[in-house]
Amino acid sequence: MAESKAAKPEKKIENLGEEIVTEIRTGTAPKFITLSRTRSNVLFDSKKGYLKLGENKEERNFVNVSQSKRFMQTIAIASKCHRFIRENLHTTIRGLFYQLKFSLGEDIDENVFSEQAESNPLIEDLEVSLGLKREEMNLNANRKGVLAGNMKIIDTFGNEKIEIDCTKQGRSGWAIPSDVDNDIEFVNVKAKYVLVVEKDALWQRLNEDLFWKKENCILITPQGQAARGTRRLIKKLSDKGLPVYVFTDSDAWGWYIYWTIKTGSINLAYIGADVATPDAKFLGVTMSDLDKYEFLNKLTINASEIDIKRAQEMLNYEWIGKYKEWKVELERMIKSKKKLEQDALQGPRLTFVDDYIRDKIKNKEYLP
Amino acid sequence: MAESKAAKPEKKIENLGEEIVTEIRTGTAPKFITLSRTRSNVLFDSKKGYLKLGENKEERNFVNVSQSKRFMQTIAIASKCHRFIRENLHTTIRGLFYQLKFSLGEDIDENVFSEQAESNPLIEDLEVSLGLKREEMNLNANRKGVLAGNMKIIDTFGNEKIEIDCTKQGRSGWAIPSDVDNDIEFVNVKAKYVLVVEKDALWQRLNEDLFWKKENCILITPQGQAARGTRRLIKKLSDKGLPVYVFTDSDAWGWYIYWTIKTGSINLAYIGADVATPDAKFLGVTMSDLDKYEFLNKLTINASEIDIKRAQEMLNYEWIGKYKEWKVELERMIKSKKKLEQDALQGPRLTFVDDYIRDKIKNKEYLP
Numbered sequence: 001m002a003e004s005k006a007a008k009p010e011k012k013i014e015n016l017g018e019e020i021v022t023e024i025r026t027g028t029a030p031k032f033i034t035l036s037r038t039r040s041n042v043l044f045d046s047k048k049g050y051l052k053l054g055e056n057k058e059e060r061n062f063v064n065v066s067q068s069k070r071f072m073q074t075i076a077i078a079s080k081c082h083r084f085i086r087e088n089l090h091t092t093i094r095g096l097f098y099q100l101k102f103s104l105g106e107d108i109d110e111n112v113f114s115e116q117a118e119s120n121p122l123i124e125d126l127e128v129s130l131g132l133k134r135e136e137m138n139l140n141a142n143r144k145g146v147l148a149g150n151m152k153i154i155d156t157f158g159n160e161k162i163e164i165d166c167t168k169q170g171r172s173g174w175a176i177p178s179d180v181d182n183d184i185e186f187v188n189v190k191a192k193y194v195l196v197v198e199k200d201a202l203w204q205r206l207n208e209d210l211f212w213k214k215e216n217c218i219l220i221t222p223q224g225q226a227a228r229g230t231r232r233l234i235k236k237l238s239d240k241g242l243p244v245y246v247f248t249d250s251d252a253w254g255w256y257i258y259w260t261i262k263t264g265s266i267n268l269a270y271i272g273a274d275v276a277t278p279d280a281k282f283l284g285v286t287m288s289d290l291d292k293y294e295f296l297n298k299l300t301i302n303a304s305e306i307d308i309k310r311a312q313e314m315l316n317y318e319w320i321g322k323y324k325e326w327k328v329e330l331e332r333m334i335k336s337k338k339k340l341e342q343d344a345l346q347g348p349r350l351t352f353v354d355d356y357i358r359d360k361i362k363n364k365e366y367l368p
Numbered sequence: 369m370a371e372s373k374a375a376k377p378e379k380k381i382e383n384l385g386e387e388i389v390t391e392i393r394t395g396t397a398p399k400f401i402t403l404s405r406t407r408s409n410v411l412f413d414s415k416k417g418y419l420k421l422g423e424n425k426e427e428r429n430f431v432n433v434s435q436s437k438r439f440m441q442t443i444a445i446a447s448k449c450h451r452f453i454r455e456n457l458h459t460t461i462r463g464l465f466y467q468l469k470f471s472l473g474e475d476i477d478e479n480v481f482s483e484q485a486e487s488n489p490l491i492e493d494l495e496v497s498l499g500l501k502r503e504e505m506n507l508n509a510n511r512k513g514v515l516a517g518n519m520k521i522i523d524t525f526g527n528e529k530i531e532i533d534c535t536k537q538g539r540s541g542w543a544i545p546s547d548v549d550n551d552i553e554f555v556n557v558k559a560k561y562v563l564v565v566e567k568d569a570l571w572q573r574l575n576e577d578l579f580w581k582k583e584n585c586i587l588i589t590p591q592g593q594a595a596r597g598t599r600r601l602i603k604k605l606s607d608k609g610l611p612v613y614v615f616t617d618s619d620a621w622g623w624y625i626y627w628t629i630k631t632g633s634i635n636l637a638y639i640g641a642d643v644a645t646p647d648a649k650f651l652g653v654t655m656s657d658l659d660k661y662e663f664l665n666k667l668t669i670n671a672s673e674i675d676i677k678r679a680q681e682m683l684n685y686e687w688i689g690k691y692k693e694w695k696v697e698l699e700r701m702i703k704s705k706k707k708l709e710q711d712a713l714q715g716p717r718l719t720f721v722d723d724y725i726r727d728k729i730k731n732k733e734y735l736p
Binding site: 084087089090091092094095097098099101102103140142143146153155157158162164168169170171172173174175176177178179184200201204205208209210213295298299341343344345346347348350351 | 452455457458459460462463465466467469470508510511514521523525526530532536537538539540541542543544545546547552568569572573576577578581663666667709711712713714715716718719
């Protein structure tokens with residue numbers, strides 16, 4: 001059989017199984033190798049601009065008493081995912097968890113085989129070890145995020161090729177799915193740039209103004225922190241050559257959303273190359289906006305202790321603190337104990353936010 | 369001018385303004401009347417089957433020193449909303465809050481005019497007093513929820529009539545907006561019933577199986593607790609004569625989701641008639657499923673103290689405790705201290721959940 005794209009994840013899992021069988025037959029202890037995902041093995045790749053795993057390997061060994069149960073569980077997960085791929089059906093890590101509970105039987109208690117505490121890292125072990133994303137093992141992650149703009153989606157779904165025109169989704173927008181890689185294509189991307197807006201409320205505001213049409217951009221909201229699917233989609237649009245501008249609150253949470261899109265996150269360092277968009281720029285709102293837009297000074301709100309603590313931490317991240325523009329921003333919030341929400345731009349009039357974004361892009365007033 | 373549907377909310381706000389002006393001119397204290405939204409004025413209408421406000425009225429009086437500030441704020445809100453309607457632009461209560469801060473000026477501190485503590489009830493005062501929903505005053509509420517099935521949407525958006533075919537939304541589904549009443553129509557509703565599935569993950573599972581196509585239903589997930597728009601849409605589909613079945617976890621949160629859809633909620637009692645679907649039925653999962661589906665017994669999880677406390681409270685709600693079927697369910701959880709997730713139905717095989725739902729509906733095995 002020719003190795004089709006679809007067969008690949010299936011084959012990778014089969015190879016793992018075959019290796020283990022061979023080890024058993026030759027009297028070798030079954031094992032597999034994964035990369036360590038501990039904090040000390042998460043590195044910032046300053047050349048590429050994202051967080052990734054280092055080289056530290058970890059071995060999961062069946063005959064090591066402290067590892068044998070987890071080893072067994074991991075193989076059970078691999079086996080289940082192999083079946084999902086063959087059935088061409090998807091589920092979540094919760095659905096997987098119940099399949100494991102069902103077939104491993106004997107009243108395995110929630111506390112003994114809890115997905116939060118146990119299944120999750122084992123799935124990640126497999127992702128890293130096999131070089132597969134969970135989406136390729138037919139495990140959907142949480143989805144969140146909405147999109148409008150001049151592009152089309154070809155979603156191969158239920159044996160049909162469904163075409164979705166992202167200029168024809170009205171007030172709703174197109175809901176970004178968990179998996180934006182398999183059986184789905186993004187075509188006719190005629191927009192000039194991507195604008196990522198933290199809050200759905202503001203996305204709706206801009207969508208109502210047909211901002212994406214007037215400015216010919218792709219308007220995305222991750223609806224808060226970006227889910228895997230949304231991060232991956234932003235990266236894919238960036239790979240098509242579109243500039244990506246991120247527009248969030250000027251507070252710890254907003255900055256976190258931006259940096260997660262740009263450099264990836266510690267938790268997802270193991271797929272950093274796929275979900276980080278190092279070319280992304282930060283459009284605002286910024287503490288410096290307070291100088292340019294006088295009225296914003298009466299619309300600031302008090303920064304929380306968490307905001308200030310996080311801002312101090314971010315100053316110490318090499319990939320943030322190295323930018324003098326970010327140093328200025330973070331230090332200004334720490335000193336003034338004030339923060340600013342993107343919603344504040346609706347103060348003078350509802351459409352002010354449109355002009356704000358247009359000006360920022362036109363004048364290249366964004367942070368790295 | 370003929371009183372068009374669109375002009376109505378605008379006119380209602382104008383009438384309020386005119387009354388106040390008249391009162392000022394005639395030397396009467398400006399005031400307006402609203403219904404009390406305190407717990408003691410929330411009643412269950414057993415004939416109609418939903419929570420609504422009683423007859424207790426409250427007067428907001430400008431010359432009452434304890435009310436004058438709130439009176440002023442309420443009028444400011446009415447004035448802003450009046451403008452939003454005239455501009456034909458929408459925002460959120462957060463956007464409104466910033467407009468108030470901007471134009472009422474003079475460093476009104478977050479703590480003095482906080483939307484959480486103050487704006488929200490004032491908006492509700494206006495909704496009740498004017499007989500308008502906030503969506504009619506161009507204030508979008510949070511949106512959440514997704515839909516697929518045999519129906520079409522005509523969304524009048526950006527001066528275009530956009531047609532959305534809910535059988536052609538692929539893996540994503542159609543994202544349910546905040547406002548499902550104004551400039552939007554639901555046509556060609558050819559499905560036989562509505563199935564509401566608590567979790568997005570399970571919605572995706574069923575969507576992948578084209579359950580809505582095979583069973584000719586409208587498949588909705590509120591993605592947890594239903595937002596205003598989703599509740600209103602379920603009600604509208606029920607008004608079209610479609611039976612509504614709700615499928616949640618068997619735990620306090622799942623039951624709360626169901627009862628909120630069916631009878632409305634205390635917080636939204638003031639719009640109970642518009643958002644409650646008294647004809648909704650509860651499909652599962654149920655504690656009684658443990659008798660019918662042997663395998664589920666090893667897939668229960670421990671009920672939390674909150675689950676048990678809430679179940680006890682629900683027994684005491686007249687509109688729940690009156691059903692013997694619900695008494696059995698609630699008491700079984702309290703006694704066994706076990707609960708059951710809808711995801712557990714994926715235990716034997718991923719498509720088991722499809723059969724479960726089909727059987728329940730076919731055999732009319734649902735709770736009132």
